[in-house]
Amino acid sequence: MKITLADGNIREYGEAKSAYDIAADIDPALARSAALALIDGEERDLRTMVEADARVEILTAEDARGLAAMRHSASHVLAQAVQELFPEAKLAIGPSIENGFYYDFEHRPFSREDLDALEARMKKIIKKGERIERFFLPREEAIEFFAQRQQPYKVELIRDLPLDAQISFYRQGDFVDLCAGPHLMNTKGIKAFKLISSSGAYWRGKSENAMLQRIYGTAFLEKEELDAYLAHLESIKTRDHNRLGRELELFTTVDVIGQGLPLIMPKGAKIIQTMQRWIEDEEERRGYVRTRTPFMAKSDLYKISGHWDHYREGMFVLGDPEKDREVFALRPMTCPFQYYIYKASQKSYRDLPIRYGETSTLFRNEDSGEMHGLTRVRQFTISEGHLVVRPDQMVEEFKGCLALAKYCLQTLGVEEDVRYRLSKWDPAHPEKYVGSAQVWEETQEHIRRILQDLDIDFFEEEADAAFYGPKVDIQARNVYGKEDTMITIQWDGVLAEQYDMYYIDHNGEKVRPYIIHRTAMGCYERTLAWLIEKYEGKFPTWLAPEQVRVLPISEKFLDYGHKVCAYLQERGILATVDGRSEKIGFKIREARKQKLPYMLVVGQKEEEEGQVSVRSRFLGDEGMRPLEDFTREILLEIAEKRIRQEAPAQD
């Protein structure tokens, strides 16, 4: 048989060979560092026998796929260490994940001391250099194997496999695990690793199941890479909006006010105000009309929409449905309110499309463990809107919503940081959705084509649609890599029916319109969080709540400092004075900590009637200038230069 190697060379063998043997034949050193084989492009275990002509590529842990195999083996070593130190622990599953690996155990919670002890034991196992071997058992024997060893989770896993399956096992020393692989050949191949943390995690990810204890770890080829990753984890904390946002006095929380109810402080409110004014003006330019609708409504409204039955847990209900004649609920969305505005007068086909926009405050009763900083809150404000359109206008209007979203992302400078998701229905559970399979598939195809027309890269995800239609979600990652929806644009061909909305077409007939639910930029709180992390607190000047801070170097110049501040503010620059007495060093440090451009007021040159003239110096700008030189343009230029210079490169 002929084996084509990665470099294009061909080797011939008279008999079947394992990928590992082929690696050894190429170079024994390669075999020692091999982690994974690509056989005709497919990721396979090194032990895989190659029996016919094939392309074979040997990957080491330098390759991301090889690294994943190494981490997977590291998770097995962790499981072995747990078995040795805590024999009563039951094993669940242990895959490699994006930045490392985890393994789930049924056990009491692990402490940091436990993790340290496990790490030490893992080092021993690795040092011993156990061979990792693979073998297979028929299903019944495999069940028997784990039943004897009292590993109920493994038994459950095997029971879910096909009846005729040959069950794959890996063994290193005394430790045997159910596993499809792939794995390294020897535990020695696990180089630099670290156990990061432990926490609870539900068996099979279902909250009705038992809670297991998950241990997270990571592994790298080189110690330097591991150290760099651990340092990265530390450094991320300084960008975390939840920490930085509090440090910069953008928001705070108070326990007596409640979970998920942050207080947006003056500087945070200023940023949100700037964004809101900008969005509202932009929407107006794009033909939106504004509405203002109530924050609450009788339960009857939510009964029509179906929320009362399906979403009552998520709403704040005012009153007792058992006792009170009238029960209200705070609104979790604005849709029906704007529908009734549409319905308040009869519409002609000539009136459409109608684009309603509202800066809309919503209330959702999230579970207590879900709240997080500004990204997951119980009250938030979004640039919400509903477009009522004729079916023939749907594609064009949907594109318009995407264009607006794209414009917003560009203006905020975050266009490169998002992923577009086409959120589809779940064909396996049609009962969760309204409409036929055919309509769903057709609508999804419409959206797919729209995205392709606009040259937007996107990925597709099943079971993420709204019950009334598929949608495009624009996703962004926070510093920890978790993804949140920032913008959503939803295709709705069914709610108009539910709310009996119609327009009169040119034949004088009543026709159902289509509806687009959309946000221009999503939730302001979440967007603020995103921007804090994106810019590490160094906001673009147009968004900055404080564009420059005036620092009198001594109390003698305090009055002049105030005049400088007034002078700047008259010119549309958001300036403040740090009037604290003598501590110029502290004031500078404080301004830097808060990522602000600062201006030192160092002396008066002259003062004429109604005019201040002060020698000043500005961070990043060489030399002294008279105050009159600090026009808005120069300030913007210097401030933006500071951001470009100091902001770390985006990845």
Add this chain to the structure above:
RNA sequence: GCUAAUGUGGCUCAGAGGUAGAGCAGCUCACUCGUAAUGAGCAGGCCGUGGGUUCGAUUCCCACCAUUAGCUCCA
């Protein structure tokens, strides 16, 4: 909702079953000062909240509230 950790002056943190500590910030006085901390003094705390154990609890126990990490959830 689940599994854990945490909660001490404005901030960062120490502490211990027996009257609450430090640094920074604040205030006062002195210094009148030139780009990352001038000196001295003063003031500031229901040790998250509520119960319990104890002669005595901020410390030990229980519950609750909040924050954080992870899981689940996000119509």
